[in-house]
Amino acid sequence: MSVRELVVLGTASQVPTRHRNHNGYLxxxxxEGFLFDPGEGTQRQMLRAGVAAHDVNRICVTHFHGxxxxxxxxxxxxxxxxxxxxxxxxxxxxxxxxxxxxxxxxTAYRETVALLEAPVDTDGPLVRTPGYxxxxxxxSHPVEAxxxxxxxxxxxxxxxxxxxAHGIQGPDVGxxxxxxxxxxxxxxxxxxxxxxxxxxxxMDTRLCDGVYALAEGCDMLVIESTFLDEDEEMAVxxxxxxxxxxxxxxxxxxxxxxxxxxxSQRYSDPEEFERQARAAGYDADLxxxxxxxxxxxxxxR
Numbered sequence: 001m002s003v004r005e006l007v008v009l010g011t012a013s014q015v016p017t018r019h020r021n022h023n024g025y026l027x028x029x030x031x032e033g034f035l036f037d038p039g040e041g042t043q044r045q046m047l048r049a050g051v052a053a054h055d056v057n058r059i060c061v062t063h064f065h066g067x068x069x070x071x072x073x074x075x076x077x078x079x080x081x082x083x084x085x086x087x088x089x090x091x092x093x094x095x096x097x098x099x100x101x102x103x104x105x106x107t108a109y110r111e112t113v114a115l116l117e118a119p120v121d122t123d124g125p126l127v128r129t130p131g132y133x134x135x136x137x138x139x140s141h142p143v144e145a146x147x148x149x150x151x152x153x154x155x156x157x158x159x160x161x162x163x164x165a166h167g168i169q170g171p172d173v174g175x176x177x178x179x180x181x182x183x184x185x186x187x188x189x190x191x192x193x194x195x196x197x198x199x200x201x202x203m204d205t206r207l208c209d210g211v212y213a214l215a216e217g218c219d220m221l222v223i224e225s226t227f228l229d230e231d232e233e234m235a236v237x238x239x240x241x242x243x244x245x246x247x248x249x250x251x252x253x254x255x256x257x258x259x260x261x262x263x264s265q266r267y268s269d270p271e272e273f274e275r276q277a278r279a280a281g282y283d284a285d286l287x288x289x290x291x292x293x294x295x296x297x298x299x300x301r
Contacts, residue, residue, distance in 0.1 A: 152196030
C-alpha cells in the first residue's frame with residue numbers, strides 16, 4: 001500500500017526556539033523519500049520522527065541560507081555511515097555550488113553511497129519517472145532560490161457500472177487496461193480520468209510568478225509564512241511571505257490542503273497564523289505545522 005505523507009522535522013525560520021527546530025521536511029511519496037531544506041539539527045529530528053537515512057532518495061534545497069541547509073553535512077555523512085543501498089540525488093541552486101561542496105566535505109568521513117549532484121539553474125522539469133515529474137521554479141529572495149513541485153501523471157479510474165453494462169469482468173478488466181480496447185470496447189468507454197496528485201514546496205520568497213506556478217492546482221502546498229500580516233512591509237524587505245499572502249495564493253490556486261510553516265521567533269501564538277489565513281479567505285484544509293507532525297496528503301479527487 002502506497003504512503004504519501006509529509007513528516008515535519010522543523011518549522012523555525014532564521015532562529016530555532018525551544019519548540020521549533022530549524023527547517024526540515026520529509027515527503028514520503030510511495031516508495032521514495034524527498035528531504036527538503038535540512039537545517040541544523042535535522043539528523044536528530046529524523047531520529048525523533050522515526051525517519052531513517054534509508055528513507056531518503058532525493059535531497060531538495062531551496063537556497064543556501066543556514067536555516068535551510070546547515071543540516072546537509074550531518075545528513076550526508078549519516079547516509080554514508082548507514083551505507084544506504086541506493087543512490088541519493090541532491091538538487092540545489094547551481095549558484096550555491098561552493099556552499100554545497102563545503103557542506104558535503106565539511107569534515108572527514110568515508111564515502112560509501114553514490115551522491116548524485118543535480119544543481120538547478122532554470123525553471124522546468126528536473127526529473128521524470130513513471131510515478132512523478134519533479135519540477136523547479138525560481139523564487140524571489142535576496143539569494144537565488146527555487147521552489148519544488150511533484151506532479152503525478154494522470155491515470156484512469158474504472159467505472160464498475162459501465163464495465164458491467166459491457167459485460168467486462170475478472171481478468172478482462174486488466175486486459176482492457178493494458179491493451180486499451182477489448183472486443184470493440186475502448187478504455188475511455190468504461191473509465192474516467194483520474195487526476196494525478198500534485199505537491200509543492202515553497203520556502204523563502206516574496207510573491208512572484210514562481211509561487212503561483214508552483215501552487216496551481218496542488219493537493220498539498222507547503223509554504224512559508226514567516227510573518228503575520230501586520231509585518232508585511234518587513235516581509236517584502238527580507239524576501240518572505242505573510243500568513244495572509246500565503247493563504248491567498250492557496251485560495252486562488254485551488255489548493256486542497258495548505259501547510260503553513262517557517263515561523264519567525266517573534267511570534268508566540270501559532271493560532272494567529274491560522275486566524276489570518278482564514279481571514280484571507282482560505283476555507284479548505286489548513287495545517288499550521290509543528291515539529292514532528294505527520295500530515296497525510298489528501299485522498300485523490
